[in-house]
Amino acid sequence: MNPDDIVAGLNPVQREAVVNSQGPLLILAGAGSGKTRVIVHRIAYLIMVREVAPQEIMAVTFTNKAAQEMRERVRAMIGPVAQSMWISTFHSSCARILRNHGDRLGFSAKFSIYADKEQIALLKEVSRKLNLSATMFPAEYLRSAIDNAKNRGVDPDEYALEARQTHNPKSQVVAKVYKLYQESLKENDALDFGDLIFLTVALFNKHPELLESYRERFHYILVDEYQDTNEVQYRLINMLAEPRRNLCVVGDDDQSIYSWRGAQIKNILDFESDYPESKVVRLEENYRSTATILAAANQVIAGNRKRKGKDLWTKNCSGDLVSLFLGSNEADECSYVIKRISTSVREPGDFAIFYRTNAQSRIFEEGLSRRGIPYIIVGGTKFYDRAEIRNLLAYLKVVNNERDGVSLQRILNIPTRGVGKTSVEHLQVYAEENRLSFWETMERLDAEALIRGKARSALLGLRDMILQWRRDQGECKPSQICARIIAEIGFAEWLQKNNDPVQAQTRGENVAELLNAIELWEDEQENPTLAAYLENVALINDDCLSVEEASRVTLMTIHRAKGLEFDEVFLVGLEEGLFPGKRSYEKPELLEEERRLCYVGMTRAREKLHMSACRIRRLYGQTVDSRPSRFLMEIPLELMRREDRHRSSIFKSEASAGAPPKETFSRFQRGVGSQPTSRRKPGPTKKFGLTKSIDQSSPFPQGCRVEHAVFGPGVVAGVKGSGDETKLDIIFRDRGRKLLLLKFANLQKLG
DNA sequence: TTCGGAACCCTTTTT
DNA sequence: GGGTTCCGAA
Numbered sequence: 001m002n003p004d005d006i007v008a009g010l011n012p013v014q015r016e017a018v019v020n021s022q023g024p025l026l027i028l029a030g031a032g033s034g035k036t037r038v039i040v041h042r043i044a045y046l047i048m049v050r051e052v053a054p055q056e057i058m059a060v061t062f063t064n065k066a067a068q069e070m071r072e073r074v075r076a077m078i079g080p081v082a083q084s085m086w087i088s089t090f091h092s093s094c095a096r097i098l099r100n101h102g103d104r105l106g107f108s109a110k111f112s113i114y115a116d117k118e119q120i121a122l123l124k125e126v127s128r129k130l131n132l133s134a135t136m137f138p139a140e141y142l143r144s145a146i147d148n149a150k151n152r153g154v155d156p157d158e159y160a161l162e163a164r165q166t167h168n169p170k171s172q173v174v175a176k177v178y179k180l181y182q183e184s185l186k187e188n189d190a191l192d193f194g195d196l197i198f199l200t201v202a203l204f205n206k207h208p209e210l211l212e213s214y215r216e217r218f219h220y221i222l223v224d225e226y227q228d229t230n231e232v233q234y235r236l237i238n239m240l241a242e243p244r245r246n247l248c249v250v251g252d253d254d255q256s257i258y259s260w261r262g263a264q265i266k267n268i269l270d271f272e273s274d275y276p277e278s279k280v281v282r283l284e285e286n287y288r289s290t291a292t293i294l295a296a297a298n299q300v301i302a303g304n305r306k307r308k309g310k311d312l313w314t315k316n317c318s319g320d321l322v323s324l325f326l327g328s329n330e331a332d333e334c335s336y337v338i339k340r341i342s343t344s345v346r347e348p349g350d351f352a353i354f355y356r357t358n359a360q361s362r363i364f365e366e367g368l369s370r371r372g373i374p375y376i377i378v379g380g381t382k383f384y385d386r387a388e389i390r391n392l393l394a395y396l397k398v399v400n401n402e403r404d405g406v407s408l409q410r411i412l413n414i415p416t417r418g419v420g421k422t423s424v425e426h427l428q429v430y431a432e433e434n435r436l437s438f439w440e441t442m443e444r445l446d447a448e449a450l451i452r453g454k455a456r457s458a459l460l461g462l463r464d465m466i467l468q469w470r471r472d473q474g475e476c477k478p479s480q481i482c483a484r485i486i487a488e489i490g491f492a493e494w495l496q497k498n499n500d501p502v503q504a505q506t507r508g509e510n511v512a513e514l515l516n517a518i519e520l521w522e523d524e525q526e527n528p529t530l531a532a533y534l535e536n537v538a539l540i541n542d543d544c545l546s547v548e549e550a551s552r553v554t555l556m557t558i559h560r561a562k563g564l565e566f567d568e569v570f571l572v573g574l575e576e577g578l579f580p581g582k583r584s585y586e587k588p589e590l591l592e593e594e595r596r597l598c599y600v601g602m603t604r605a606r607e608k609l610h611m612s613a614c615r616i617r618r619l620y621g622q623t624v625d626s627r628p629s630r631f632l633m634e635i636p637l638e639l640m641r642r643e644d645r646h647r648s649s650i651f652k653s654e655a656s657a658g659a660p661p662k663e664t665f666s667r668f669q670r671g672v673g674s675q676p677t678s679r680r681k682p683g684p685t686k687k688f689g690l691t692k693s694i695d696q697s698s699p700f701p702q703g704c705r706v707e708h709a710v711f712g713p714g715v716v717a718g719v720k721g722s723g724d725e726t727k728l729d730i731i732f733r734d735r736g737r738k739l740l741l742l743k744f745a746n747l748q749k750l751g
Numbered sequence: 752t753t754c755g756g757a758a759c760c761c762t763t764t765t766t
Numbered sequence: 767g768g769g770t771t772c773c774g775a776a
Binding site: 061062063064065066089090091092113115116193194196197225228257258260261356357358359379413416418420421538539540557558559560562563578579581582583584593597619620 | 760761764766
């Protein structure tokens, strides 16, 4: 094939990235620079021009969505041969490897994958065995400590050594937990997410010949979002790529926002020293945003020191200024956002609202629904995290994997069948004393007088059902087994009985939806086994079930927004202490990450960007005075337009809360820059948002209660202008806020 | 076993 | 403020 055909339509830099197919390559891909396009073309180039066999290429991403899109687009370019390529997430690539060779580490090919909830359940069991106090060592604390260790590539022995060396008593306890937890996982024939990667690395370390075989297989390795890789992922990739060094990493150091999950920005920053012979390509032309938005974003990110350095530019027009709205409180901020959405010619689906923390979403949700504007909140409790779904999945896991004790214990009394705490304890003790798995203990119920009465017969019944379902696996599809389980345990009836009618309804629907989802999945599979389905659920935990409608306003955290784009974006809550968050103050690295987060949020916008902050915010039940975020200060005033100038200071809290003068606000009022951290200046400071000169001679001064013939009762929030031009800013009790010309308003004074 | 109320926590969460 | 979790009482 003619190389020119492959690179046709790419800009010169993109071509560089595609054509440089041999040796290590770092592609610094700015936001909206056509990254995926480059990756896809690069793969096509390798196969079509360099005649690399597809199965010699491994492409790794972080999300299923990214993997899917990449796979789809490659297939569209080169056809079905793409099928034999490994394009998948870190986790599913590793799961695949471990299913093939996990026996060398003591796992079967059917191992269960434990998500957070199951990790916690197992950790509680471990804590109990070690007699740990749940207050001193909450399961969640242990979970994240162990998770961190795995991300760092630290095994239990190394962890114990670390703990001893640092004389940290708490860590020494965690070390014990970590060790026992790993043993328990093995007994349950289960792995957690961290294990998938870490144990793959361990497998390769322990069995060099296996590593060699994969090195032989994968001649070309490509990693997307390289800035988000953690230590083990880094090790994995680099060990595989070592002999041939055909490693292409794509990423953007300016969009590294997952350090708290173990991502190491240094991986991308140090790539050039890891591979001195490497080439670097910078994709800086942006095809997404207006020049104004980019200029603003560039200014913000320029405040970071630890970065490769990159300036996005575009041929797009300059577009609108960035709108800046400084509200009095979050209700005010919210109504600004909603007003802009409801008065726009755009469709709801063109808008997105991004916030730093999930807690901020509620007010927007309420406001939008009150106005009847369709919206979707991305995030929150996922489908597969709902209790009823997890219960059914636990059943399926038990059917699939005999040794999975965590899932078995979960379902013992679901639906309630009279197996209480004491019975479970008896079983646990017996299992422990006889070194049996939980399932083996259940098998001995006949022979041993372990448990008596109702619990005994219930357990025997459950055991027989499980045995039957396991036999069914031969001729039944997973969906049929699942349906059988639901029917035979009386799950629907139990849900009815134990929930209020509304909840019972949704839970029932969820169960139906699960069956539906399994069937959909089966339709796409050649060989739909239960084990395969369970892996799919564990790793591809996507919410394709909640159909993403294009016609709704999208609400999500900025973290979730990475990789997406919208015509018009509202970035809300830009306040010191919230964004950047308070916790980032002490550490410069954390502050830099917050700044990157801001940059990510801003660069999602195609045409119009709004940024807003509140003067007063209720947070965790407390009302706090806030100042605008330093990130706002970093944007040149020429790029912004204030959207709240006409507004007056109607909010008593502002005058009476005794808030210290906020010179940062005055920066926007007077058009003079000031440092966010500057000390308080002497003398009076203009109050933010206050109408410049209140006409004290107005018959209806600020705060005056009035009655309007049509709008009813209200309060004068502000007065503007004078004489015939006098306008009153009034908040009506029932009709919201209006700006009225005094001479026409025909107001009655009240009280 | 199930409930209800007190106590607790509180960034972000690709897999 | 609110959601979750945990413990004790019925």
